[in-house]
Amino acid sequence: MIAPAPRPFPAAGTVRPRYAAPVESDYDAMAEFHEVHMPAAWDRLRDVTTETFGDIGADGLIVDIGAGSGLGSAMVADATDAEIMAIEPNATMRAMMVARLDNAGVLDRVTVLPQPVPAALDELPVPVDGVLAAHMLGHLTDAARTRLLDWIATSLAPQRSALLTVSADAPVDGHDPVVEERTVGRHVYRVTHHTPAPGRYEGVFEVIDRRQRVVRSLRDTTPWEAVTADDVRTALDRHAVRITEPQPGVARVTRLAPRSSTTAA
Numbered sequence: 001m002i003a004p005a006p007r008p009f010p011a012a013g014t015v016r017p018r019y020a021a022p023v024e025s026d027y028d029a030m031a032e033f034h035e036v037h038m039p040a041a042w043d044r045l046r047d048v049t050t051e052t053f054g055d056i057g058a059d060g061l062i063v064d065i066g067a068g069s070g071l072g073s074a075m076v077a078d079a080t081d082a083e084i085m086a087i088e089p090n091a092t093m094r095a096m097m098v099a100r101l102d103n104a105g106v107l108d109r110v111t112v113l114p115q116p117v118p119a120a121l122d123e124l125p126v127p128v129d130g131v132l133a134a135h136m137l138g139h140l141t142d143a144a145r146t147r148l149l150d151w152i153a154t155s156l157a158p159q160r161s162a163l164l165t166v167s168a169d170a171p172v173d174g175h176d177p178v179v180e181e182r183t184v185g186r187h188v189y190r191v192t193h194h195t196p197a198p199g200r201y202e203g204v205f206e207v208i209d210r211r212q213r214v215v216r217s218l219r220d221t222t223p224w225e226a227v228t229a230d231d232v233r234t235a236l237d238r239h240a241v242r243i244t245e246p247q248p249g250v251a252r253v254t255r256l257a258p259r260s261s262t263t264a265a
């Protein structure tokens with residue numbers, strides 16, 4: 001028997017990525033802070049995530065859009081037996097996601113896609129049984145968000161749902177900053193979220209030592225549009241969906257079952 005010739009390893013520069021991720025993002029720098037502060041937000045989403053997706057079995061598919069470090073995908077994997085497709089354009093966040101899902105023992109049922117929305121939507125099989133878009137709608141341009149919401153309304157299987165985190169209120173200029181702190185060893189990681197104007201976000205991430213000295217500091221001004229549940233309703237008003245707010249800051253979009261057509265005798 002003739003052994004197959006070994007495949008030559010492509011020379012550097014000959015393998016071109018299928019997609020150059022055109023995402024401008026500070027997530028490389030923010031990844032560490034994201035990891036420190038985001039689990040608290042996900043604790044508040046655990047019940048609604050389980051309630052929305054918990055009955056989806058191993059033959060179901062759930063898409064996590066802007067999956068970040070995989071906190072949502074890990075929660076979905078824990079709550080269901082479903083297959084998951086996780087879209088995340090930032091390489092640092094993807095690395096954290098893969099590590100988290102591997103530690104959770106669920107990597108074999110998660111496919112990771114590096115394209116951003118809207119390009120990523122063309123890669124997905126339809127229909128899907130669930131969609132998660134958490135803490136990410138505000139990053140999208142109006143056109144990309146419209147495309148995503150249309151895709152959700154037309155790609156969900158009937159009576160299946162998407163869970164979207166939204167701004168609890170209409171945007172308020174210059175509202176009081178929101179501060180979160182978490183202890184990491186001898187340091188406190190503090191983030192101060194501020195919305196100086198609609199469509200503008202400023203986050204100041206600081207690491208503070210025991211003498212109250214700021215040992216590291218990072219300012220994030222990634223564009224962020226406050227999207228409310230009413231904005232989602234307006235965007236989807238032509239679609240056969242029901243939109244509810246199971247808790248403040250969460251919109252659930254459920255595709256309605258098609259009307260049964262009755263044939264006249």
Ligand SMILES: C[S@@+](CC[C@H](N)C(=O)[O-])C[C@H]1O[C@@H](n2cnc3c(N)ncnc32)[C@H](O)[C@@H]1O
Nearest residue numbers: 066067068071089090093116117134135136139
């Ligand atoms: C605040 S993080 C939230 C991550 C995760 N959903 C969570 O709740 O933990 C926002 C994520 O959206 C991703 N993102 C930004 N623009 C995107 C786009 N056009 N398509 C898909 N993801 C995007 C970022 O790379 C980042 O990981």
